[in-house]
């Protein structure tokens with residue numbers, strides 16, 4: 001939502017640690033640079049017209065704005081950590097229903113893919129989403145967005161893919177658009193018509209691919225319903241050849257490619273991501289060494305989803321190997337009812353550290369500036385520097401490592417979105 005502030009300037013002062021991540025608006029951070037959070041101690045930020053006007057030590061900003069102090073509203077961040085608003089670059093936000101029954105089945109030994117092959121999984125959420133009307137989807141998704149916001153998330157990517165028919169894919173994308181207009185969180189939309197092969201196409205999946213590329217993608221592009229095009233490239237879902245076709249046709253229509261790659265089995269998804277110039281390849285639990293190398297060369301961001309590995313009781317992606325190979329790594333919740341029903345990026349950071357060998361600093365980079373680049377918003381959000389959207393989070397701790405360390409705890413107290421306080425004392429304003 002465009003919540004450009006017409007109010008007085010905000011002067012946030014004296015943050016014990018002001019994590020700025022400044023200087024990387026053009027490209028994501030890779031290698032050792034992912035550890036450099038560009039922290040300012042006793043840091044302050046001057047905010048006006050929804051944008052960051054200046055960032056520095058309190059002494060610097062006091063000098064710069066001494067003539068205007070009287071008109072500003074002050075926020076005292078003494079003893080507090082302040083970070084950029086968190087960015088979630090991979091969610092299935094817009095959906096209906098939940099899948100507790102499958103959770104129980106998996107605990108008894110059924111696998112995610114077995115459940116899907118038997119007509120459950122993505123198909124089950126597709127049935128619920130098709131039955132839901134626009135209003136119901138709006139209400140359910142808005143509730144999830146509110147929960148994201150309370151944990152410091154200010155930008156969220158949202159995929160379709162629970163319609164699998166034009167009418168319902170369109171409905172999901174329209175709900176995402178309406179949420180973008182009416183909720184303070186900014187939404188970035190991705191079309192994912194190729195999320196599963198509908199049962200009536202089970203024996204002729206290429207006919208469904210035809211439908212996606214010949215009808216759905218052109219309509220999505222014509223109506224301006226999404227910016228990205230995604231596909232679930234996985235054995236038993238879409239092959240690398242089908243995925244390539246879907247992503248290449250998307251590109252012709254101006255939709256930037258993303259891919260669900262190498263999640264359950266190695267399937268050369270990372271290689272395909274690099275080949276088609278995908279903005280991001282996501283999951284990558286079973287990505288090959290060659291695929292990782294190719295992604296590093298192509299500049300494809302790895303969006304890793306350790307909550308999904310945790311929830312599916314699978315081995316996590318090898319974030320360490322990816323960072324060491326020069327791949328820019330981002331982290332996401334994957335918020336969806338089947339493989340990761342969470343809205344907590346701080347929890348995901350914790351799992352990134354404990355399960356994937358990331359450092360706390362890398363995990364924070366991966367949920368801010370690198371996450372922003374994974375959805376082509378690196379110029380707008382993800383760091384605190386002059387000219388960027390004033391999206392900030394103020395926590396009840398003073399050390400950034402507390403965010404990854406205290407798992408399952410929400411430390412966000414104040415959230416500022418486009419220059420306005422939207423969460424105060426942990427509550428929605």
Ligand SMILES: N=CN[C@@H](CCC(=O)O)C(=O)O
Nearest residue numbers: 121122125232334336338339
């Ligand atoms: N793996 C594919 N898609 C989603 C899960 C969707 C679902 O199970 O409903 C994911 O990214 O994890």
Ligand SMILES: [Zn+2]
Nearest residue numbers: 090092260334
């Ligand atoms: Zn996903």
